[in-house]
Amino acid sequence: MTPLVTIRDLDKSFPGVKALKKARFELFPGEVHALMGENGAGKSTLMKVLAGIYQKDSGDILIEGRPADIRSPRAAKDLGISIIHQELNLMNELTAAQNIFIGREPKRAMGLLLDEGALNRAAADIFSRMNLTLDPRAEVGELTVAMQQMVEIAKALSFKSRVLIMDEPTAALNKAEIAELFGIIRQLKAEGVGIVYISHKMDELKEISDRVTVMRDGEYVDTVPTESTSVDAIISMMVGRSLTETKTDVPDLSSHDVVLEVRNLRRSNAIQDVSFKLRKGEILGFAGLMGAGRTEVARAIFGADPLDGGDIIVRGQPVTIRSPQDAVRLGIGYLSEDRKRYGLATGMDVAANIVMPCLRKFLSLNMVLRARAIREAARSYIKQLRIKTPSDAQEVRFLSGGNQQKIVIAKWLARDCEILFFDEPTRGIDVGAKNEIYKLLNTLATQGRAIVMISSELPEILRMSHRIAVMCEGRLTGELPADGATQEDIMRLATRRHSLMADSSNAAIGGSTT
Structure with a gap:
């Protein structure tokens, strides 16, 4: 033929x-x-x-x-x-x-x-x-x-x-x-x-x-x-190499400081009485089916969408977040699942994208950008995150999806964000790049950053998380310790409708937060 x-x-x-x-x-x-x-x-x-x-x-x-x-x-x-x-x-x-x-x-x-x-x-x-x-x-x-x-x-x-x-x-x-x-x-x-x-x-x-x-x-x-x-x-x-997918023992982080707490967040039917805690050095996995409300929670905390009610506490202090600018000033960064639309200026170069959230740091007399300092900072993150690019002057649109994702991470690190929301961080990137993103997230957690990772891939949630919060129809239906949790456990909670979950979910979320 x-x-x-x-x-x-x-x-x-x-x-x-x-x-x-x-x-x-x-x-x-x-x-x-x-x-x-x-x-x-x-x-x-x-x-x-x-x-x-x-x-x-x-x-x-x-x-x-x-x-x-x-x-x-x-x-x-x-x-x-x-x-x-x-x-x-x-x-x-x-x-x-x-x-x-x-x-x-x-x-x-x-x-x-x-x-x-x-x-x-x-x-x-x-x-x-x-x-x-x-x-x-x-x-x-x-x-x-x-x-x-x-x-x-x-x-x-x-x-x-x-x-x-x-x-x-x-x-x-x-x-x-x-x-x-x-x-x-x-x-x-x-x-x-x-x-x-x-x-x-x-x-x-x-x-x-x-x-x-x-x-x-x-x-x-x-x-x-x-x-x-x-x-x-x-x-x-x-x-060109074998990738290990084994999960190491999950450390007990219950003694770590709570850096973010949300209580009874509400926004129409998308978010209904959502409460959880996030500790320093922790990766909290958010699981659920499409439309469960995970992205809506992240966007609301980041100030991208308005809330109808609820409380947000950052490092022990109640805060009001009305815009992403408010969130960034509090050290909160959000990596959207649509990195090209919301995370990058693809027509600009790598250096410009990395320093975009913190340009004020590179101003002389509040007027003139220090180009050399911008390049040095960008090259530092390119090296640190192993971003594959011919130079910091390369336009972002010519880079692969995995390297574009690393640039989004770099810009929030340059802004020194302590609390990071990763929404589908490996969507559309290959297994090799996924492995590098996984290593990077683990490194950030080890350095003390607190991470909420939203993912639709259950093996990814199980591999990366210290704890797993599961949502269904705008509500948190339960919380699982990652050590010993199974895909079946997550799916059981991800399909549990609100009429079945109120007491057990509130006990789980309000109780021990390993």
């Missing part, structure tokens, strides 16, 4: 970075081919070259055995190649059908008017092919993220795509939505569409892919059959 796509000896460089070195890849019709590697390994760059977003420096791309020179996304689409990015590219004010056919709308009245009926019928035909129940007239901004992703897939199919590239397609989906997505992928596979699947979630790859190609440092490592290759073997190929 002739491959749909063959990539040979492909090179691509950016200023100061050799992104791809003799990269290789192959995709057959009706195949789900997983592309894996640490952040910065080159997998997204390779696919962007295939999709015409970047142009190769050298090497060969063959489509069905014929050489192809893909100079633009339009050229890629003409060859039947579509890419669905992790950040969806839709217009919220338009309908699903309008997004699918934007710029290619059917016309009537001698081409003078849009034919909305034909437009909606064409979109409905694609949805029917996908076995998807969705009104073509639905406004995209009103759809769930999962449904928006289905619209992106429908848009790709409208171009008669034979090659579909999916970059972290399940990052914002729950289990039911993932199952629905996988059903559509299997149907497309049966129709002969070749799918490149980029993800860091090993369980998903085992379920959906046929083969796995691993890249490291911009180079091809190997291609292996998914079914007969162990997860450990894939990880070892990705990072």
Whole structure:
């Protein structure tokens, strides 16, 4: 069988970075081919070259055995190649059908008017092919993220795509939505569409892919059959080393000072009588299902969202936090789950991002920035956190997700925040970068920082936490010591509705805080 796509000896460089070195890849019709590697390994760059977003420096791309020179996304689409990015590219004010056919709308009245009926019928035909129940007239901004992703897939199919590239397609989906997505992928596979699947979630790859190609440092490592290759073997190929996942004995921190206490926080139905304590040097894991209210609690404490009631006590003193500026002055930092939107100025360089929260420290006579001091401070954190960047002058948007996350951490360390909220700190980054973030969090805790870590990954919660607080429907339903806790224990509390939890939860939260 002739491959749909063959990539040979492909090179691509950016200023100061050799992104791809003799990269290789192959995709057959009706195949789900997983592309894996640490952040910065080159997998997204390779696919962007295939999709015409970047142009190769050298090497060969063959489509069905014929050489192809893909100079633009339009050229890629003409060859039947579509890419669905992790950040969806839709217009919220338009309908699903309008997004699918934007710029290619059917016309009537001698081409003078849009034919909305034909437009909606064409979109409905694609949805029917996908076995998807969705009104073509639905406004995209009103759809769930999962449904928006289905619209992106429908848009790709409208171009008669034979090659579909999916970059972290399940990052914002729950289990039911993932199952629905996988059903559509299997149907497309049966129709002969070749799918490149980029993800860091090993369980998903085992379920959906046929083969796995691993890249490291911009180079091809190997291609292996998914079914007969162990997860450990894939990880070892990705990072070039074995990663230990064992949890050390959990220390008893009950004698440490309480640096943050919240009592009976309330905000409509999102936060209902939430109380907890956080001690110096502690990592308090916050677990729960999507919509449980974990992020809402963090944002409210940080002053990003208003509270209806409750008390916040920092280092024994009651405080009023009306804005993030108030929180930062009290030594509280918040690392959002959406680092690109809320945590970074991606068009600015590394140094500027690191010192942004504490620029006043670098002013002479309160007027002139001391550029040399800024560079020295930035380089210190680059070294301390092992941020991989050509220099402190590199624009942040060119760095990998793991290194971007380290920059967000660096900026709060530069601001000397003692209390840190990490919201999904490893979302969208690979196992190697995850391991470095884990080590960094443990180091910060050892240095005396107090950390609240919100995570949807239960193995991560169990590995990293000293204590685990579990939420359901805006309430804390229980607290567990990490030593001896299981995923089943957490899920039991994460699905416990408020009518079942009041007395036991209050006793747990108000009692011993190991």
